[in-house]
Amino acid sequence: MxxxxxxxxxxxxxxxxxxxxxxxxxxxxxxxxxxxxxxxxxxxxxxxxxxxxxxxxxxxxxxxxxxxxxxxxxxxxxxxxxxxxxxxxxxxxxxxxxxxxxxxxxxxxxxxxxxxxxxxxxxxxxxxxxxxxxxxxxxxxxxxxxxxxxxxxxxxxxxxxxxxxxxxxxxxxxxxxxxxxxxxxxxxxxxxxxxxxxxxxxxxxxxxxxxxxxxxxxxxxxxxxxxxxxxxxxxxxxxxxxxxxxxxxxEEAQSITIDRMASWNRYHQALAPLETQGLLRRPVVPETCQHNAHMYYVLLAPGVHRQAVLSCLRENEISSVFHYVPLHSSPGGLRYGRVHGSMQFTDAQSARLIRLPLWVGLTPEQQDRVVNALTEALT
Known part of the structure; x- marks a missing residue:
């Protein structure tokens, strides 16, 4: 398989x-x-x-x-x-x-x-x-x-x-x-x-x-x-x-960006119902920003067990990952840096974020599988 x-x-x-x-x-x-x-x-x-x-x-x-x-x-x-x-x-x-x-x-x-x-x-x-x-x-x-x-x-x-x-x-x-x-x-x-x-x-x-x-x-x-x-x-x-x-x-940077943007927009549209239901939050792009579709991430609703969601995706043969462990909570960060103020959103958002598959050539059918598996994991 x-x-x-x-x-x-x-x-x-x-x-x-x-x-x-x-x-x-x-x-x-x-x-x-x-x-x-x-x-x-x-x-x-x-x-x-x-x-x-x-x-x-x-x-x-x-x-x-x-x-x-x-x-x-x-x-x-x-x-x-x-x-x-x-x-x-x-x-x-x-x-x-x-x-x-x-x-x-x-x-x-x-x-x-x-x-x-x-x-x-x-x-x-x-x-x-x-x-x-x-x-x-x-x-x-x-x-x-x-x-x-x-x-x-x-x-x-x-x-x-x-x-x-x-x-x-x-x-x-x-x-x-x-x-x-x-x-x-x-x-x-x-x-x-x-x-x-x-x-x-x-x-x-x-x-x-x-x-x-x-x-x-x-x-x-x-x-x-x-x-x-x-x-x-x-x-x-x-x-x-x-x-x-x-x-x-x-030489192909423009066409690469166009392909990735199409996949990004597909995800964004397909996941809107889950956001409406309060199960996740989609990325926010300010009007001043023209982004490059580098990644598509979602923030799971508070209380959702992230590892369980990732495991469900993995069982459906979909590779999805979370992202950074905040530097301020790492041994190196504690040793070499310092924190100014609250890390409220750094701690909260990093614990809720997962990234979905996104690459040039990703098909609508594959994206449907991702969205369906994520929906299954959350409902």
Missing amino acids: QQNRIPFNRPHMTGKEIEYIAEAHAGHMLAGDGPFTKRCHAWLEQRTGCSKALLTHSCTAALEMAAVLLDIQPGDEIIMPSYTFVSTANAFVLRGGVPVFVDIREDTLNMDERLIEAAITPRTRAIAPVHYAGIACEMDTIMDIARRHGLQVVEDAAQGVMSRYKGRALGSIGDFGAFSFHETKNVISGEGGALLVNAPAQALRAEIIREKGTDRTRFFRNEVDKYTWQEVGSSFLPGELIAAFLWAQL
Whole structure:
């Protein structure tokens, strides 16, 4: 019955990945920053409007680069949600920074922008909003707070490729943005990411940090006659084979988004009756947000046993999962970070959330099976 199983995720292939990888292989350039990398950079810069896009070997690496660019020092504080992946915090903790966790909004599950200002102390250096499910945080408010307090903003837009806030690409609004191309994302390269640099003055330094702290990129542009060690850095580049794979995906990013949106909208319509009955709550998308259908999640009604629902779906050969364990309740969060204020909604919403299968090629018939199984589990 394995053929009837509906996986949670199925990595999408456009059909050109192997062709482009073979082209890179034939060109005898396999290290980073080859022709395919340059195409990806140009696409990201054109699509987002950022000053400089730089491919990295992961979104984690992009966030770590942002922490280096901000010159985070031991004791510096970074305000962020607790309901996020560990990389959001780890990138700063590696530099000695202290994550300061604030609660999320009840509706979008994004960091509650109304709680940020009260969490600012003399040690605060940055704000790290996370665009959960590819739905934008309230960036106008966040940027206004940052400007008034002299803070930097690092957008964790790991899930936000092709999403927008008031017409602006996620990742292009703060000082820096970070994308993920992990195989669970919409546009993929297996592993991979990108740093978006939105302050032109930081572009050259970002290149240096990415190239092990050297001005190697300038050397290959014939801007210097040799390259040397300039400052702290590391090897954040992906190889050219990864970039070739990614280029095949970026070429089809629009059609990928259209396919995923169709599935997202089908779920949203089909699950409306269960929301009306008070059995679950569907995602909330503010009018200012154009999302990318990264995921479809539901919040089970209070009192519903989540594991029982997941078990029922599994018995119907449907793979469904919950999401983050809030960082503030984890051993690492307790050790390296601190909480500001109540975590009421972080605790409540994270305990109720399940994610449904969503990938390119998911059929209406498969979605009907998911909805029917979920209905059976809840009624």
